[in-house]
Amino acid sequence: MKCSTCQAKAAIEIRRHNAAFCGPCFLAHLERQVQRTIESEKMLAAGERVLVAVSGGKDSLCLWEVLRRLGYETTGLHLDLGIGDYSPEGRKKTEAYAEAHDLPLQVIEVKEETGFSIPELAGRTRRPPCSGCGLSKRYLMNRAALEGGFPVLATGHNLDDVAATLLGNVLHWQVEQLTRMTPVRPASHPRLVKTVKPLIRITEREAVAYCLLRGTDYHEDECPNAAGATLLLYKDIVNQIEAVSPGSKQAFYQEFGKRVRPHLAASETVTLRECEACGQATTGEVCAYCRMMERARQVTVRRGRVTRTVLEVPPA
Amino acid sequence: MKVLIRRPRREVELPGRRRVRDVLKELQINPETVIVVRGETLLTSDDVVGEEERIEVIPAISGGAR
Ligand code: SF4
Ligand SMILES: [Zn+2]
Numbered sequence A: 001m002k003c004s005t006c007q008a009k010a011a012i013e014i015r016r017h018n019a020a021f022c023g024p025c026f027l028a029h030l031e032r033q034v035q036r037t038i039e040s041e042k043m044l045a046a047g048e049r050v051l052v053a054v055s056g057g058k059d060s061l062c063l064w065e066v067l068r069r070l071g072y073e074t075t076g077l078h079l080d081l082g083i084g085d086y087s088p089e090g091r092k093k094t095e096a097y098a099e100a101h102d103l104p105l106q107v108i109e110v111k112e113e114t115g116f117s118i119p120e121l122a123g124r125t126r127r128p129p130c131s132g133c134g135l136s137k138r139y140l141m142n143r144a145a146l147e148g149g150f151p152v153l154a155t156g157h158n159l160d161d162v163a164a165t166l167l168g169n170v171l172h173w174q175v176e177q178l179t180r181m182t183p184v185r186p187a188s189h190p191r192l193v194k195t196v197k198p199l200i201r202i203t204e205r206e207a208v209a210y211c212l213l214r215g216t217d218y219h220e221d222e223c224p225n226a227a228g229a230t231l232l233l234y235k236d237i238v239n240q241i242e243a244v245s246p247g248s249k250q251a252f253y254q255e256f257g258k259r260v261r262p263h264l265a266a267s268e269t270v271t272l273r274e275c276e277a278c279g280q281a282t283t284g285e286v287c288a289y290c291r292m293m294e295r296a297r298q299v300t301v302r303r304g305r306v307t308r309t310v311l312e313v314p315p316a
Numbered sequence B: 001m002k003v004l005i006r007r008p009r010r011e012v013e014l015p016g017r018r019r020v021r022d023v024l025k026e027l028q029i030n031p032e033t034v035i036v037v038r039g040e041t042l043l044t045s046d047d048v049v050g051e052e053e054r055i056e057v058i059p060a061i062s063g064g065a066r
């Protein structure tokens, strides 16, 4: 197979674009794609400081490397979730990358910040780890961006992520979630930072190829809690369709944005206010994060037939 | 040829020379979900892997949030 651009031997085939690329042409192609996404979706303005959420996995390191090469002023943000052997490794890769490229990096240790690691939080709230983890990540990242004075937070969500999420939301007709499925979440409240997903036109496979060709060392292992996650099932299904009908994955997500979402957007009329406990934006009196942390701090004590709920751990 | 697969990490032995496409088919791996490498070199589906060679199938799909 030959490179569609320069006729050298190809390193990767991209069937949905009916193209193949040699290493250097692929790197240029991917970076151009990201730049175009950033421009067409008005994600980042030139000279704007960007906080990049980096787990140490292929997607977030691919994103950081691309943004760095495109000349954006980036700072990394890593959340150490305190999950077994998984978290230390991701942190190590993130720190190594930041050091190698002399880039600023902020690390938040979730346990130190909130009193509980993600597994402890799951145990105490009796909720699946991913639910507390997702909520904590969104909350802590937004707060870090606000405190650091960053106008925008970038995450490494790719085409596989958004297509699989879209499938899940369609299967269950989660209209509210569908409405929120935008490449850019604007700062709809003074306590909310704009978030962007510059990799939404890049597949996971391309992110891996990019890291390999750039020599960017990423954390290959999966979070132990991801195994069996429904998102993986949806990704698998989407990719089975993609294998038979290249381009389906991208069309599914892109056409949703063009043809369906505009009709849904009109129905989004939530009023945001400040959480009474922490001041972050929320629809209720107390935000979901503060409510979760409150529950985590309580332990139920049973003595005979009397059940008492006490606050065991003071707020962090 | 030897094929190194991850998750779980294991090595499979396949007889003869084959195209990457056929190796993946034999192992029932969706080509949209992996990158195949020989050493540091990325292979495309039509590349031929020799009898004595060793390739690695790197998974691309992950389930965790970013
Ligand atoms: S898989 Fe779940 S617990 Fe693990 S990092 Fe992702 S959201 Fe958190
Ligand atoms: Zn080329």
Ligand SMILES: [Zn+2]
Binding pocket: A275, A276, A277, A278, A279, A280, A286, A287, A288, A289, A290, A291
């Ligand atoms: Zn709050």
